Amino acid sequence: MTLVARGLSRAFGKHPAVVHADLTLTPGRITGLVGPNGAGKTTLLLLLAGLLKPDGGTITLDGAPAGDGPLRAACGWMPDVFGTWDSLTPHEILVTFARLYDMPAPDAAARADELLALVHLSEHGRRPASELSRGQKQRLGLARALVNRPRLLLLDEPASGMDPRSRIELRDQLRAAARAGAAIVVSSHILTELDELADDVVLMVGGTTEPAGPTTASWRVRLAGQPESEAQLVALDDDEAAAAHLAALLADGLPVAEFTRVSSGLEQAYLQLHADRT
Template identity: 50%
Template sequence: MTSPGIVVEGVRRAFGEVQAVRSVTLRASAGRVTGLVGPNGSGKTTLLLMLASLLAPDAGTIRIGGVDPVTDPHAARALIGWMPDALGAWNSLTSRETLVVTARLYGMPKADAAARAEVLLAEVGLMPLADAPAKVLSRGQKQRLGLARALVHDPQVLLLDEPASGLDPQARIDLRVLLRRLAAEGRTVLVSSHILSELEEVVDDAVFLLAGETVDPGRVAAASRRARTWRVRLAGAEASVAAPQVAVALRIDAAAAVVDRRDVLVAFDSDETAASALRELIAAGLPVAEFAAAQGSLEHTFLDLGSGVPPQAPPSPALPPTDLPTGPTSEGASE
């Protein structure tokens, strides 16, 4: 059984009369990637700030690798690699200098800091820009630099808020591979993202937040089991032509086979029912070119939990003052 790297029990946090986090209880295990899923305003960023020891909870307890970030923030920060959604950069420093300075702020000897910077620049694909000032980096390149800074002291717990924001498709693939490797090395990885298709590819577990509260696991399980829509595409046939053929083969009402651009949409109440339907389509001699869920399980579960729309990219939050070596926030070009 994997040990919990993050344990949160009954945590609450308010800002004046606004209850940002009402009741959050979760566990994120070492050696696994845990996704934090919720709409705007659900409390994800506030929770991450508390986990990073940048905000104190009004009630409840937090443990990071067994350490209380409220009573012993320095010990907690030694364990944490924190990547906020908009970390910014020191504009006058190069990417290499940024990482060296960050490592030095964590107490690393100069030679070790320089060596660590080289490793991380290669890891996140910034070696060609190692000596470019941070002010010329695009949004996605600054995200990669932010991830490198989060990793500079070899943390055991990673808190990543929208790490894929601004990344191009190849960089997102590289990020997924890196996160899976970091988890395989025994680290605890907690990722918040509004891009549910990206989370789907990388997470082992998911925690859902709605209105500042963690959703009961039983409710999540029930939502994930409800009927979802699948896409069917027949080779060489327009969807308007394929829809009645699909309906006849599956012995369903014609109205249940819905045309959506090039595809036919059909709802099935379980994965097993969908697998059986695929066998029936093939047995009927239909040239099935594509048969796939229209939504990933995370998005399907999220929508069923009641928000009705996928979460959208949140605005970059203003961070409170901190003595963590993060550097000043700055504006940069966007990809």
Template identity: 50%
Template sequence: MPEQDPGILAQDVRRRFGAVEAVRGMSLTVPRGEVTALVGPNGAGKTTLLLMLATLLAPDSGHLRVAGLDPATDADAVRARIGWMPDVFGVYDQLTAREYIGFFAEAYRIPAGTARERVAELLELVHLAEFAEQPVHVLSRGQKQRLGLARALVHRPEVLLLDEPASGLDPRSRVELRDLLRAQAREGTAVLVSSHILTELEEVADRVVFVDRGTTVSEHAIGELGTHRRTWRVRALEGDLPAALDRRGVEHGEPTPSGVDVLLESEQAAADLLRDLIADQVRVVSFAPAGNHLESAYLAFTEERR
């Protein structure tokens, strides 16, 4: 398969459950060697799309390819090429962590000698080596999440599908997850990750696909997200900040202990406003974006659909 082919290609994919059309026209591209974030609210169709990519649901219509293959008609071949980590996955509680990963290595028909090395490597990679001989049921939720990630990586997949992988992870583990996904992308893996934790997604993703109500809203490179209106938070020690904002026609919220939120068109507009507030004798002590680019961009791109 040509190297330039995307890891995932979806065009006008639809899936209905009775009267509910969960996915109604989603399109996206997930290039090899990049991390693509799938962002949308609960009920947007993210998990349904991932289930179709993982061969667990068939689309009603549309064009879907994973590693160049149709998951509806070439399910076995697709499963051999993907690593799939669902939001909720079952574990075999009485197996040890080492046995658990070894079981899936055997399922993928990895030779025994190679499998032992791969299992040890993965336990180190997800920082579970010290729990290798412990039964799975003693692991915390976050540790089970990391075990699930190791399971998804056991056969060195071409495409990695992750549904809420940071759920249950502590801050350090989230940083480690970010580094691991970046490393997978550098090795040429096409990574698609769905999550509500937008701060972590912004730090790990090369691209983002916004979805809402079963459809694709837009696709962007992360670097393109700075060209939209976003909220900034201003806090001042002295001076009538709301009055100064009103005089300059700046849209703002009500004052709170953490400051006043203002809606600005660009970073240049933010710099100009800060200059003007200082000229108005408002003693500004903090002036920074509220939230992150990914969150602000998502709100901006979906605002007209509400």
């Protein structure tokens, strides 16, 4: 399902949080949404999820104007902090959400078990949710977002609080959801992670969006005997270009002692955006 948002705006009182934002989400693609604190990312995601009404602008789903109802039916929403009902178990929480999506009780119970296994929480499934750690709650939040097999997946800083293994699994789970045809948007402050995960990146500052252009990463090259301060930064398009560059250096007989990717192209685009705006 393709979501197209055009000119979305939303203010809180006199304070504009989202200002003429544009975003297109396409099936099978993961879009990264990055921007500083207060840029309007969460507000934009809430608008897309049908959980907040825009003051202006349009949202279409497969070309048809979409109000709250269709958006909520199509979306899986994972907030940055997932408030659980602490007296319920993760299994009960997932069953409750599945039932809210009109799933029959036996299907809801089976779906809850399936999702708990997916996010590696099966052994915690029947204990009170209050016993979950922050990272485990995040994983439960992801399971919750997937309950209705959403065609649009909106995730607000999903990796925050997750340990390294859970982050890697999250990446794999999102890739699998995209391969299955979901259109996905992920907001994050971790640019290197987004660089690996996202097919497209949208930058957000002061409530407005702009697509990040093609980015170029840098590699740090230092030859044997060369002081650290004289190492060179070489801008290269991707891993293949880096491999070719290294092969050429070695073919020239240069004693390469270090060859390291130093910063993501996304980081540079992000910093450039700030430099332009402040």
